[in-house]
Amino acid sequence: MGQGNIEAAFSVVPEGSVTTPKGFKAGGLHCGLKKTTRHDLGAIVCEVPATAAGVYTTNVFQAAPIQVTRESIGAGGVLRAVIVNSGNANACTGKQGDADAYEMRSGFAAAIGVAPEHVAVASTGVIGENLKMDRVRSGIAELPSKLADSYEAADDFCQAILTTDLVKKEVCVSVTVNGRTVHIAGASKGSGMIHPNMATMLGFVTTDAAIGSEALHSLLRQATDLTFNMITVDGDTSTNDMLVAMASGLAGNEELTAEHPDWAAFAAGLRYVCEVLAKAIARDGEGATKLVEVQVRGAVSDEAAKAIAKTVIGSSLVKSAVFGADANWGRIIAAVGRAGQPVNPETVDIRLGDIVTLQQSRPIGFDEDAALEYLKGDTVVIHVDLHMGSGAATAWGCDLTYDYVRINAAYRT
Amino acid sequence: MGQGNIEAAFSVVPEGSVTTPKGFKAGGLHCGLKKTTRHDLGAIVCEVPATAAGVYTTNVFQAAPIQVTRESIGAGGVLRAVIVNSGNANACTGKQGDADAYEMRSGFAAAIGVAPEHVAVASTGVIGENLKMDRVRSGIAELPSKLADSYEAADDFCQAILTTDLVKKEVCVSVTVNGRTVHIAGASKGSGMIHPNMATMLGFVTTDAAIGSEALHSLLRQATDLTFNMITVDGDTSTNDMLVAMASGLAGNEELTAEHPDWAAFAAGLRYVCEVLAKAIARDGEGATKLVEVQVRGAVSDEAAKAIAKTVIGSSLVKSAVFGADANWGRIIAAVGRAGQPVNPETVDIRLGDIVTLQQSRPIGFDEDAALEYLKGDTVVIHVDLHMGSGAATAWGCDLTYDYVRINAAYRT
Numbered sequence: 001m002g003q004g005n006i007e008a009a010f011s012v013v014p015e016g017s018v019t020t021p022k023g024f025k026a027g028g029l030h031c032g033l034k035k036t037t038r039h040d041l042g043a044i045v046c047e048v049p050a051t052a053a054g055v056y057t058t059n060v061f062q063a064a065p066i067q068v069t070r071e072s073i074g075a076g077g078v079l080r081a082v083i084v085n086s087g088n089a090n091a092c093t094g095k096q097g098d099a100d101a102y103e104m105r106s107g108f109a110a111a112i113g114v115a116p117e118h119v120a121v122a123s124t125g126v127i128g129e130n131l132k133m134d135r136v137r138s139g140i141a142e143l144p145s146k147l148a149d150s151y152e153a154a155d156d157f158c159q160a161i162l163t164t165d166l167v168k169k170e171v172c173v174s175v176t177v178n179g180r181t182v183h184i185a186g187a188s189k190g191s192g193m194i195h196p197n198m199a200t201m202l203g204f205v206t207t208d209a210a211i212g213s214e215a216l217h218s219l220l221r222q223a224t225d226l227t228f229n230m231i232t233v234d235g236d237t238s239t240n241d242m243l244v245a246m247a248s249g250l251a252g253n254e255e256l257t258a259e260h261p262d263w264a265a266f267a268a269g270l271r272y273v274c275e276v277l278a279k280a281i282a283r284d285g286e287g288a289t290k291l292v293e294v295q296v297r298g299a300v301s302d303e304a305a306k307a308i309a310k311t312v313i314g315s316s317l318v319k320s321a322v323f324g325a326d327a328n329w330g331r332i333i334a335a336v337g338r339a340g341q342p343v344n345p346e347t348v349d350i351r352l353g354d355i356v357t358l359q360q361s362r363p364i365g366f367d368e369d370a371a372l373e374y375l376k377g378d379t380v381v382i383h384v385d386l387h388m389g390s391g392a393a394t395a396w397g398c399d400l401t402y403d404y405v406r407i408n409a410a411y412r413t
Numbered sequence: 414m415g416q417g418n419i420e421a422a423f424s425v426v427p428e429g430s431v432t433t434p435k436g437f438k439a440g441g442l443h444c445g446l447k448k449t450t451r452h453d454l455g456a457i458v459c460e461v462p463a464t465a466a467g468v469y470t471t472n473v474f475q476a477a478p479i480q481v482t483r484e485s486i487g488a489g490g491v492l493r494a495v496i497v498n499s500g501n502a503n504a505c506t507g508k509q510g511d512a513d514a515y516e517m518r519s520g521f522a523a524a525i526g527v528a529p530e531h532v533a534v535a536s537t538g539v540i541g542e543n544l545k546m547d548r549v550r551s552g553i554a555e556l557p558s559k560l561a562d563s564y565e566a567a568d569d570f571c572q573a574i575l576t577t578d579l580v581k582k583e584v585c586v587s588v589t590v591n592g593r594t595v596h597i598a599g600a601s602k603g604s605g606m607i608h609p610n611m612a613t614m615l616g617f618v619t620t621d622a623a624i625g626s627e628a629l630h631s632l633l634r635q636a637t638d639l640t641f642n643m644i645t646v647d648g649d650t651s652t653n654d655m656l657v658a659m660a661s662g663l664a665g666n667e668e669l670t671a672e673h674p675d676w677a678a679f680a681a682g683l684r685y686v687c688e689v690l691a692k693a694i695a696r697d698g699e700g701a702t703k704l705v706e707v708q709v710r711g712a713v714s715d716e717a718a719k720a721i722a723k724t725v726i727g728s729s730l731v732k733s734a735v736f737g738a739d740a741n742w743g744r745i746i747a748a749v750g751r752a753g754q755p756v757n758p759e760t761v762d763i764r765l766g767d768i769v770t771l772q773q774s775r776p777i778g779f780d781e782d783a784a785l786e787y788l789k790g791d792t793v794v795i796h797v798d799l800h801m802g803s804g805a806a807t808a809w810g811c812d813l814t815y816d817y818v819r820i821n822a823a824y825r826t
Contacts, residue, residue, distance in 0.1 A: 060750035061758050061774070092746065094775055127743040128776035239747060316729065316813075317821055324822030330540040333505065334652060337473035345474050361474075362507055363541035400729075401822075405815050408730055409737025 009175065010269035013183065016172020017154035021183040021208035023047045023248030027146035027153045028160030031139025033087030033125065033132060041139040042160030044204055045081040045112055045147055050246035052079035053217035054120070055224050057241035063091035063127075064101035066242060069120040072105065077213025079246050080118040082204060083108045083143075084161050085136065086189075089200060091127040091239040100131045107140045112147075122242050124163055124189065124200040154187070161189045161202055164407070169280035175209075175269040177253040177262040182209040184266070186273045190231075190281030201228060203243035203277055209266060210249035211256040219267050220245050227274035230306070230395040231282040232314045243274075282396040287403030291396060292322050293381045299391030304341040309395035311339035312382065319400035325375035327368065329357040336384060344388055351383040422588065423682035426596065429585020430567035434596040434621035436460045436661030440559035440566045441573030444552025446500030446538065446545060454552040455573030457617055458494040458525055458560055463659035465492035466630035467533070468637050470654035476504035477514035478534040479655060485518065485530050490626025492659050493531040495617060496521045496556075497574050498549065499602075502613060504540040504652040513544045520553045525560075535655050537576055537602065537613040567600070574602045574615055577820070582693040588622075588682040590666040590675040595622040597679070599686040603644075603694030614641060616656035616690055622679060623662035624669040632680050633658050640687035643719070643808040644695040645727045656687075695809040700816030704809060705735055706794045712804030717754040722808035724752035725795060732813035738788035740781065742770040749797055757801055764796040 019026050028042030054073045056066050072079065083104055090097050101121050109116040123131075147153065158168035172185035188203040205220070224243060249255075256266055283291040294313045299305035312318055315335040321328035329350045336343055350358040353374045355366050374380070380399075432439050441455030467486045469479050485492065496517055503510050514534050522529040536544075560566065571581035585598035601616040618633070637656060662668075669679055696704040707725045712718035725731055728748040734741035742763045749756060763771040766787045768779050787793070793812075 058751070059747060060756040061746055092743070092771075092774060092776060239750065316817075320818055320821030323818065326822065330505070333474055334472065337652065338471070343473040358505075361505060363505060400818055402815050402818050404729075405733055405736065405813055405818060408733030409739065409814075 009265040010173040010272060013172040013174050015151055016183065016185055017151055017170045018044055018157060018185045018187050018204060018206045019149045019151070019154040020172045020185050021206045021248060022250035023208055024206045025147040025149045025153065026157035027143060027148060028156035029139060029142060029146050032135035033085055039156060039160035040087045041085050041136070041143060042157040043081055043083045043108065043143055043147065044157060044206060044246070046079070046246055046248050048248055048250065049078045049080060049118065050248045051077055051211060051213040051216055052244065052246050053077070053213055053220045054242065054244045055220060057238060059239050061092065061239045063089055063123060063240045064093060064097040065090055065121040065123045066240065067098070068101040068105055069122065069242060069244065072117050072120050075117040078118060079120055080114040081108065081112060082120040082122060082244055084122040084202065086124050086161055086163050088123060088125040088129060088131050089127045089240050090123040090131055093128065093130050096130050100133055103133065104136060104140070107137060108143070111140050111144050120244050122202050124161065124202055124240055127239065158187045161187065163189065163200070164286065165189050165284050167284055169277055171273050171276040173269045173272055175262070175265050177209060177251065177256065177266060180251050180253050182251040182253060182266065183207060184209070184269045184273050186277050188277035188281060190284060200238040200240040201281060203228065205245035205270070205273060207245070208248045208251040209256055210251065210253050211247045215257055216245055216247055219270050222267070223271040223274040226271060227278040230310065230393070231278045232310060232395070232397045279396050282398050285398035286407045287401040288398030289323065289401055290377070290399050291379045292398055293379065294384065294395045295381060296384045296386070297392040298386040298388055300342045300389040301391040302393055305391040305393035307341050308336055308339040308384065309393045311335050312384065313395040313397035316400055319397065322375060322380050323399035323401050325372050327352055327355070327357055327366070327371035327375060329363065332382060332384065333358060342388065343386055347387040349385040349387070353381055422678040423586040423685060426585040426587050428564055429596065429598055430564055430583045431457055431570060431598045431600050431617060431619045432562040432564070432567040433585045433598050434619045434661060435663035436621055437619045438560040438562045438566065439570035440556060440561060441569035442552060442555060442559050445548035446498055452569060452573035453500045454498050454549070454556060455570040456494055456496045456521065456556055456560065457570060457619060457659070459492070459659055459661050461661055461663065462491045462493060462531065463661045464490055464624060464626040464629055465657065465659050466490070466626055466633045467655065467657045468633060470651060472652050474504065474652045476502055476536060476653045477506060477510040478503055478536045479653065480511070481514040481518055482533040482535065482655060482657065485533050488530040491531055492533055493527040494521065494525060495533040495535060495657055497535040497615065499537050499574055499576050501536060501538040501542060501544050502540045502653050503536040503544055506541065506543050509543050513546055516546065517549060517553070520550060521556070524553050524557050533657050535615050537574065537615055537653055540652065571600045574600065576602065576613070577699065578602050578697050580697055582690050584686050584689040586682045586685055588675070588678050590622060590664065590669065590679060593664050593666050595664040595666060595679065596620060597622070597682045597686050599690050601690035601694060603697060613651040613653040614694060616641065618658035618683070618686060620658070620660045621662065621664040622660050622669055623664065623666050624660045628670055629658055629660055632683050635680070636684040636687040639684060640691040643723065643806070644691045645723060645808070645810045692809050695811050698811035699820050700814040701811030702736065702814055703790070703812050704792045705811055706792065707797065707808045708794060709797045709799070710805040711799040711801055713755045713802040714804040715806055718804040718806035720754050721749055721752040721797065722806045724748050725797065726808040726810035729813055732810065735788060735793050736812035736814050738785050740765055740768070740770055740779070740784035740788060742776065745795060745797065746771060755801065756799060760800040762798040762800070766794055
């Protein structure tokens with residue numbers, strides 16, 4: 001899971017955002033779905049038909065916009081736009097909810113002059129309430145005039161998708177493909193579980209690479225497994241989680257396939273974009289004061305390492321200990337031991353940053369002051385080495401704090 | 414999962430404890446493993462060889478006393494005593510830890526004049542530190558003089574097994590077998606995760622029924638699956654979890670087997686004892702202000718219902734909402750939907766006590782004041798009906814509070 005080789009394959013673009021790749025405009029505005037005056041409706045639009053791919057929540061309860069977006073991308077693997085509202089998830093809203101999601105799609109398609117099946121729809125916010133469609137309609141009418149390829153317009157979009165997130169999340173990288181510069185950018189929102197009732201994760205990736213829909217989907221799926229699927233704030237999965245990618249092809253490269261010499265570089269860039277967005281969601285988890293990274297190695301397989309990393313990052317006891325800057329390796333080893341994966345109880349090493357706390361499953365003396373200092377930092381890396389094989393995985397999460405409880409206990413009362 | 418028929422099969426014995434069944438004495442004292450003056454060493458002793466059975470933690474890391482107890486019960490299914498210390502879990506303690514657990518066994522066996530393989534050993538407390546054996550030795554020397562069949566002696570035992578538990582946990586029932594009165598009693602400790610680093614669950618059941626070791630093990634296993642295995646405080650599993658049952662046979666009934674006419678009544682009594690002890694652990698979860706019960710019915714199988722009930726009871730979002738007395742059905746349905754079990758997204762009902770909040774997967778108006786009042790109570794029951802089949806299960810847990818975070822963040826620092 002090392003980053004060394006990957007980072008060499010691409011460069012981060014300072015102040016890059018979803019409008020940096022050629023062909024994309026974005027925008028956002030306040031139409032009245034949020035009680036505050038913050039933006040609550042946004043869109044990304046591509047000036048040409050973009051090849052598209054999506055990955056969706058595995059929750060049995062899937063909100064109406066998930067179905068509509070599946071249908072749009074399923075129709076031909078092509079999108080011209082994605083429209084997103086915050087403030088209302090349009091979930092558990094019955095037939096009216098379905099109708100509203102379809103109307104968002106057809107309404108915005110008409111407003112920008114494209115076919116309805118070329119528009120994806122995403123929603124995040126309160127569940128169980130129908131959308132105030134009069135406000136959505138007036139927002140849709142105004143939105144085309146806000147679209148631009150500027151950094152400011154991209155910022156408006158990034159703001160429009162947030163719920164209780166504290167900060168917007170965006171990243172852009174450039175990769176060289178056939179000697180040409182290709183951009184891959186993304187925006188996301190996460191862990192705002194107060195108002196939406198749960199942690200809806202939305203992610204949007206734009207690129208000007210030429211790549212087919214199926215190839216894009218396969219890379220998006222792989223990147224998601226190693227990034228968005230490896231973060232946890234509290235283990236809950238929303239009815240609205242969605243990640244959509246659009247590729248305009250305007251960079252002019254030869255179409256990317258698995259045989260293309262720059263396939264790996266593009267894949268690395270896409271994965272990096274997803275990783276930055278995923279880590280930003282984890283760091284901005286409700287009430288979080290720090291990012292926690294768990295690196296597992298020496299497992300019998302990558303799958304085993306993944307399961308162990310996710311069990312450790314999801315342990316409330318580990319999360320509380322990190323909040324309290326407590327070098328509590330006992331909670332870490334207990335989580336390792338209950339992950340349901342092969343573990344040799346005699347050969348486990350645990351490090352917090354560079355501080356070794358357990359070697360060959362036995363506690364060893366460590367400098368408590370140094371450990372406290374390390375754990376007080378804004379990023380804590382827990383290393384677990386099982387010494388059994390070459391399986392490795394990394395997971396990300398955050399600490400469990402008073403504010404998490406305050407935010408989630410106080411929501412409606 | 415109804416209790417009606419079961420309760421008719423037995424009666425609760427007021428002020429009954431582990432010494433109520435014929436043949437058992439108990440006791441406890443302070444030997445110096447806890448920093449306070451609270452009891453930290455205790456034992457239950459049977460005056461005749463008792464048939465015995467045990468169930469143990471599934472954690473890969475199993476503490477030394479687990480191995481020793483397995484060996485004792487495995488030798489012939491017979492115990493004369495169980496000795497328990499709190500304040501130190503004797504886990505991750507290497508060969509010295511093994512030697513110490515064996516010495517606890519042989520030392521106490523010598524002190525009461527029985528064979529070492531007739532003694533079980535249990536420990537709970539800090540992990541990764543070796544036992545202060547000088548203190549254990551002096552405690553073992555004194556303990557036989559403390560043993561008695563009085564309620565006070567049983568109380569000393571119940572106190573000696575606690576760590577950060579706020580209250581002792583004990584129960585006793587009587588069942589009629591062959592026209593004779595049989596007693597089944599139990600004591601447990603749980604969720605004290607501060608000092609022991611994790612939630613060690615210890616349970617001890619005594620009965621004067623005549624029953625073989627294998628039959629007792631089979632009933633204990635069944636009862637555990639429906640009770641101790643259906644509680645969660647925060648999902649963590651300790652290296653030291655253990656449940657041991659001893660049957661003296663002094664009630665004089667014909668040996669209980671699956672063909673015995675009173676087999677079901679005895680099984681119901683045993684299950685009730687385990688359920689009371691398990692619910693007491695859940696209610697006394699760290700920082701908990703209330704007991705939460707999740708009843709799932711209408712699932713495709715009992716196994717599916719179990720998985721769903723445990724996902725709901727384990728959701729940090731649901732637990733926080735209950736703490737905040739927030740009738741947040743959205744979080745409940747989201748947990749139902751991610752449990753990985755068959756769910757029809759159109760047919761789910763959710764009730765909080767008697768207050769219906771979701772019917773056929775659609776929110777329906779309910780009296781918010783009544784819901785608030787109900788959720789402020791000290792027991793909250795969440796009912797989920799999937800309307801798919803006859804699978805049912807009940808799980809228990811507690812709310813997630815500021816105190817949980819405070820307790821678990823502040824432990825070592």
